Amino acid sequence: MIFRKIFSFYYTGFRSMTVGKNLWVIILIKLFVLFAILRLFFFHDFLNSKFTSENDKSNYVIEQLTK
Amino acid sequence: MEHIDFSLVDWSRAQFALTAMYHWLFVPLTLGLSFIVAFMETLYVRTGNPEWKRITKFWMTIFGINFAIGVATGIILEFEFGTNWSNYSWFVGDIFGAPLAIEGIMAFFLESTFIAVMFFGWNKVSKKFHLLSTWLVAFGSNLSALWILVANAWMQNPVGMKFNPDTARNEMVNFWEVLFSPVAINKFLHTISSGYVLASVFVIGVSAWYLLKNREHLFAKRSIIVAAVFGLVTSLFVVLTGDGSARNMAQHQPMKFAAMENLYVGQQNAPLVAIGILKENVKEAAHKKQDFRFMIEIPNMLSYMAFLDPNAYVPGIQDLVHGNPEHQILSYKEKSEKGKIAITSLAEYKNAKKTGNDSLANAALVKFEENYKYFGYGYYEGRELHELVPSVPTTFYSFRVMVGLGFHFMLLFFVVLVLTLKDKIAKNKWVLYTALWSIPLAYIASELGWVVAEVGRQPWVIQDILPTIAAVSQLQPTSVQITFWMFFLIFTALLIAEIKIMTKQIKKGPGEDAPSNESASANN
Numbered sequence A: 001m002i003f004r005k006i007f008s009f010y011y012t013g014f015r016s017m018t019v020g021k022n023l024w025v026i027i028l029i030k031l032f033v034l035f036a037i038l039r040l041f042f043f044h045d046f047l048n049s050k051f052t053s054e055n056d057k058s059n060y061v062i063e064q065l066t067k
Numbered sequence B: 001m002e003h004i005d006f007s008l009v010d011w012s013r014a015q016f017a018l019t020a021m022y023h024w025l026f027v028p029l030t031l032g033l034s035f036i037v038a039f040m041e042t043l044y045v046r047t048g049n050p051e052w053k054r055i056t057k058f059w060m061t062i063f064g065i066n067f068a069i070g071v072a073t074g075i076i077l078e079f080e081f082g083t084n085w086s087n088y089s090w091f092v093g094d095i096f097g098a099p100l101a102i103e104g105i106m107a108f109f110l111e112s113t114f115i116a117v118m119f120f121g122w123n124k125v126s127k128k129f130h131l132l133s134t135w136l137v138a139f140g141s142n143l144s145a146l147w148i149l150v151a152n153a154w155m156q157n158p159v160g161m162k163f164n165p166d167t168a169r170n171e172m173v174n175f176w177e178v179l180f181s182p183v184a185i186n187k188f189l190h191t192i193s194s195g196y197v198l199a200s201v202f203v204i205g206v207s208a209w210y211l212l213k214n215r216e217h218l219f220a221k222r223s224i225i226v227a228a229v230f231g232l233v234t235s236l237f238v239v240l241t242g243d244g245s246a247r248n249m250a251q252h253q254p255m256k257f258a259a260m261e262n263l264y265v266g267q268q269n270a271p272l273v274a275i276g277i278l279k280e281n282v283k284e285a286a287h288k289k290q291d292f293r294f295m296i297e298i299p300n301m302l303s304y305m306a307f308l309d310p311n312a313y314v315p316g317i318q319d320l321v322h323g324n325p326e327h328q329i330l331s332y333k334e335k336s337e338k339g340k341i342a343i344t345s346l347a348e349y350k351n352a353k354k355t356g357n358d359s360l361a362n363a364a365l366v367k368f369e370e371n372y373k374y375f376g377y378g379y380y381e382g383r384e385l386h387e388l389v390p391s392v393p394t395t396f397y398s399f400r401v402m403v404g405l406g407f408h409f410m411l412l413f414f415v416v417l418v419l420t421l422k423d424k425i426a427k428n429k430w431v432l433y434t435a436l437w438s439i440p441l442a443y444i445a446s447e448l449g450w451v452v453a454e455v456g457r458q459p460w461v462i463q464d465i466l467p468t469i470a471a472v473s474q475l476q477p478t479s480v481q482i483t484f485w486m487f488f489l490i491f492t493a494l495l496i497a498e499i500k501i502m503t504k505q506i507k508k509g510p511g512e513d514a515p516s517n518e519s520a521s522a523n524n
């Protein structure tokens, strides 16, 4: 079965890693910090968090640009 | 713009600069090392010599470390667009969002399949398929730099799009004009080829360290030969595309060009200052004029570099600020008045539309479109015009250090190549030390390239159309300050991890590659 082969390719690959293991830990921590902390708590999309409709967003930006 | 919170603009800029520069510490090595590894593996497949396999695997591991630590750091820049530069993000439209997302998905699939084959596939797939995967990783990682650089080039030279005053967004009119604008082509090629030069310097520097430690002679010499040849060839591209970038700049961003050259008063047959030290003396109330304490100049060269004509006129900062009717240059005051007309007619258009007054709306639209190309200058009406002049010393020195280092690297590639071919490299300690110390210099050159490009275009986010003061989101400066320091900590931690893991691996060396433990060491 092709899927089995692919699975075992990745599985044995990951298992026999040495430096790679530390790197995966770093990647996972990094992704967690980026998406679960920064994106969620600090980096809201400014316009999306204020307005729901596209029309409101463009009115707001035009107002900002022309005030 | 009655009230501008400069601390907000400054902190938002500082935050973007910090993240972009940190992100850029990881990118160029990925761009270049992927190709160097592909060349090494090609040599292995062609010759069947196991030493080439050992060399390939070692540099692949270094590539893997750099890739793992750098991957996804660029996503932060996208967070910042939406949060800190929301007016800009809206204004620029959907043109860049969708291709960037497609690029991201493509990169993900490419990376999860071919990078996996690259690291896990030794002895499991055929030699040829493994080699193909390595080449695909090299092309793929370079291609994933394409669209973000096209977007950056568009900001420096906004072509191929049209602003829609109803939505306040830009819409694509000509995709090919955006993709193939000379600014985009030069920027992409200069950026990737400068990454190749950096990676070549890196490989040579690390190999020099082994020779200084009297270790791994064959490995080091072979690595040096591949990197030096690659570095020499790609250096030529760096010079060609850098020269092309400078010419584009003279055409589309004359203020950046004048600042980079410390040219205050425009002239025909302008000389190029090859080396110079600036003297600062306040000559004008509006801005500071820097003369030279010392300089070496090449006659007519600046005119030639800018317009391929040694007699051409190159405008200076004062011509651009105060105007020069003889050369049909409008003053910034005139431009800012026109820009103000564009801004007020956009407001009039919007109001007229709201009240259903079509004839008024049409009249306002005509006025808006006539003056749109000066839109951004409108924010400076009645303000100090020196705000439109970028930092002269920063751009002047950054450019010269980048170019000077470019020639230093070329010489280094040439010298190490000749010495290695003559088998004399190991004895030339000072060449080896120079090679080793050139590693940080390559990073400095690369970062300074971005300083020239980005500090030089200030105050524009989109050239002539949108300045930073209009592009920024109205957030609390303290919240931007907090995230600035958070990024500083996160990136510094990543950088420390990168340096630690990499130096550990380098100290460990390429190791043995006996057939029995081949697959285990491949995954290092």
Ligand code: HEM
Residues within 6 Å of the ligand: B156, B186, B187, B188, B190, B191, B194, B195, B197, B198, B238, B239, B241, B242, B243, B245, B246, B249, B402, B403, B404, B405, B406, B407, B409, B442, B445, B446, B447, B448, B449, B450, B452, B453, B454, B456
């Ligand atoms: C040797 C001759 C070189 C010339 C004539 C040159 C010229 C230029 C110019 C004019 C720019 C600004 C482009 C813009 O504002 O749009 C630039 C940017 C840049 N340069 Fe160079 N450069 C040279 C060497 C190097 C070297 C050796 C490196 C790094 C190893 C490098 C890395 C960069 C980078 C990363 C940028 C920013 C991206 C871009 O705008 O293209 N350059 N260069």
